Amino acid sequence: MSLINTEVPAFSATAYHNGKFVPVTEQNFKGKWSVVVFYPADFTFVCPTELGDLADNYDEFKKLGVEVYGVSTDTHFTHKAWHDTSDTIAKVQYPLIGDPSHQLARFFQVLITEGEDTGLALRGTFVIDPSGKIKTIEVHDNGIGRDAKETLRRLKAAQYVAAHPGEVCPAKWEEGSATLTPSLDLVGKI
Secondary structure, eight states: OOOTTOBOOOOEEEEEETTEEEEEEGGGGSSSEEEEEEOSOSSOSHHHHHHHHHHHTHHHHHHTTEEEEEEESSOHHHHHHHHHHOHHHHTOOSOEEEOTTOHHHHHTTOBOOSSTTTTOBOEEEEEEOTTSBEEEEEEEOTTSOOOHHHHHHHHHHHHHHHHSTTOBOOTTOOTTSOOBOOOGGGTTOO
């Protein structure tokens, strides 16, 4: 079953954020847009490039009223150690959630359960609306890094559709581009 339009269930976790350990629950995903980015593990290779890319674009997410959350199955203590030792991760100003119990990785269906990476998470990106419902999902193999600009584009499309009922965003839609209004008259004309 797809997770699209499902609500994030109750959970309790700890994140490393701005030099502190802070609690995070499903309530953090309510009242504003959120982007949750799963990655396999701290102290790895592709992961810091992705988290650094998100950090470089974090101000743009904030301008859109969005909080970003990085999540791995490491502990919040490991997140702090990585933050303290990596110049790239030191740029991260969004919360890094520890999920050593795998509660989040299981719910979001990104937990690896077989092979040498058992217990790690796949690369998964989830856009969550202010009601706590998942609106977009991107999950892929861990050898493929993501692009924060594409996440921003999909987020903006989700926000636009939410604010403009009856309109949809076509392929390659960018902010300010034309949208479509599905109707019987439009069938076969695109």
